[in-house]
Amino acid sequence: MTVDDIDRQLLAQLQQDATQSYAVLGQAVGLSAAATHERVRKLKASGVIRRTTIEVDPVALGRGVAAFVLLDASTWMGDEPTRRALTEIPAVEEAHIIAGPASVLVKVRTATTEDLQATLRALHQVDGVTSTQTVVVLESFFERQPTVM
Amino acid sequence: MTVDDIDRQLLAQLQQDATQSYAVLGQAVGLSAAATHERVRKLKASGVIRRTTIEVDPVALGRGVAAFVLLDASTWMGDEPTRRALTEIPAVEEAHIIAGPASVLVKVRTATTEDLQATLRALHQVDGVTSTQTVVVLESFFERQPTVM
DNA sequence: CCCCCAGCTGTATGTCATTCTGTTGACGAG
């Protein structure tokens, strides 16, 4: 699908607030409510908009400690079992196969450093993992969504 | 604010799909539409729900290459000017001050590896940055929102 | 024992999403 400039404006608006009406949304980009609705419908149908969701405050939910963990592996970890094992650890928010100093990079969020320790233990027990290296986040400047413009 | 089990169920549901009606949402947790509405209103008012937003497909928007970049610094980078400088680089999606092998960890997304190179150049020009170390993402297992349950 | 209040249900109303119909403008074929 081709995403033109108006579409990007709509995406930017919806990233800010997905609850605004199509009338308001249309005014912001100079279109009628119906035309806006049609464009948003197509963006959803084509998968550019994956879903509309809520952004939660991690701290309020007991996930105030963030860290990145590098996993070294003795076997190839790019397969489904590894993915599933990592998915099942609730603290793991992202998992990536990387090129560089390790095999896998995961981002974790826990309530306390004790929970972080427990998560590291869980990561060690994932098949293939031989060692971990943890980078603790002291302060987050910002975490935002992909820039659309 | 105290977040009880029903609240967490609501949050989980809304993370999946923030467009469903309060009636449907209420059925999922065993409440009336009005009571559900009231709970969600409070979750928003208290900041547990920061906003409702859309999740976009990075690839469709020309951000198919992801990487993590470690920044080494000669000066303290925990202040506002650094934050602003990093915010202004569109490819930078996250920026964290870390404890460990470097001062700052940023996550970037670009269309191509050439754009990644351009972003690295931009990062080098941020005040205080002395060197960078880049970890390129080969494949993402998953990137999800904070687990609420 | 009674009062109070948070949290709930059911209902009413105004707003908005969604659909439909018709218009306009760009484009290609004849």
Place this chain on the structure above:
DNA sequence: CTCGTCAACAGAATGACATACAGCTGGGGG
């Protein structure tokens, strides 16, 4: 040049839903 086609849009209609309101209930404190 003209006609036919199609995509994109505006405006109006209707049906669903958010939101507000009036009462009900059960538990905790005075």
